[in-house]
Amino acid sequence: MAKLTRKISESTIHRLSIYYRALVALERDNYTTISSKELAKREKLTPAQVRKDLSFFGSFGTRGLGYPVVELKNKIAEILGLTRLWNVALIGVGNIGSALAQYKEFAKQGFNIKLVFDNDQRKIGSNHKGIIVSDIREFRKLAQTEQIDIVIIAVPAQAAQAICDEVVSAGIKAILNFAPINLKVPDDVILRNQNMCIELEHLAFALSNPGN
Amino acid sequence: MAKLTRKISESTIHRLSIYYRALVALERDNYTTISSKELAKREKLTPAQVRKDLSFFGSFGTRGLGYPVVELKNKIAEILGLTRLWNVALIGVGNIGSALAQYKEFAKQGFNIKLVFDNDQRKIGSNHKGIIVSDIREFRKLAQTEQIDIVIIAVPAQAAQAICDEVVSAGIKAILNFAPINLKVPDDVILRNQNMCIELEHLAFALSNPGN
DNA sequence: TTTAATTTGTGAAACAGTTCACAAATAATT
């Protein structure tokens, strides 16, 4: 893909994911074109926002008509890196971890959970609903042979930083963290956090402060 | 609490949750005061950001010294609405739903999952690891008697909008949605989305576009 | 074919969020 001239904002990337989902639905419903106006309406955004976001990556639309659904969907897939498969390892087979291991959406988008790790001997080796759990001590070796691109950390907060350090030292450059703690990683490692309590706290704030 | 004069930004609220967690840890480690400099360093923010965020809600610090840890923690808890308990209902006992039903962090922050619903007769009534599942058809009645404040939707995408409509019509004003779909709600209902695929897509984008 | 209606793509304007920089307040030191 062409190198981007400008730094793309987090919000634009987030909306790209949203457009992608909308386009998948539009394709299923046999739409051939979609205008920025209609796409914005469906996703509660503004038409200008949609056009501006897309314009960072090129000119995909036709004036007077709109954007070609399938073409745009493919283009966004390319931008987001969804035209290839990604090898994912999941660490931690607690409540959240085992739910994620069986979450169907990941595979649909090309995220293959190839390895699942834990440090609990009772879980290791077990074949629970099709998941075989490996010993976390084998992480470095297995991550290398399976060419893991992305690691999901779903261990308790107090164990997370040590696991994270191990993951980083194995050369992994992208981490999705579910532990409610701020992990320290080097600058060349991309870290994203998914903290479900924070979302609930946001709702609590909104309920407590009407009009905000 | 005093009515806020300005609209508080999403990012400030998000960081408030982060400060709160940091302060809980600082209290545990017997810190009595913390400077904006040190707090910022721990959470990879800037001191000015920390001070500005807090200044929207009042003056909590002492010049030359910093902020009193416990006092500030309590103040933020009050701002976020964490000084009371919130009654939460969870809908959908699939992979994600049952993981959330057992997730300990929620209760720790005062979010009590009082009801769990599903439409699958095989799951209803079952006492799976301490969770009793109610029939979704009873939602309106039970939500009222249990005074539910917040609903978590964890059903498949295609079922989510209908469930959401039912929840809204029962008078619920705050929803946390895990289904990978953009739910339509009236303006007076606060909706937050937790889409785990989007986070992975963000990582895929970052890996595919180094330097962004 | 001509005219009217759409809709994109994009600079410019407006708005929002972050960082700077410094006076004021307090603590710590001499």
Next chain:
DNA sequence: AATTATTTGTGAACTGTTTCACAAATTAAA
């Protein structure tokens, strides 16, 4: 008690994001 060091709180400057508004391109209609 006086001096020095620290740190807050906050306008102002800056930076980044969103919205506006319109020329240009194209489609649809007359």
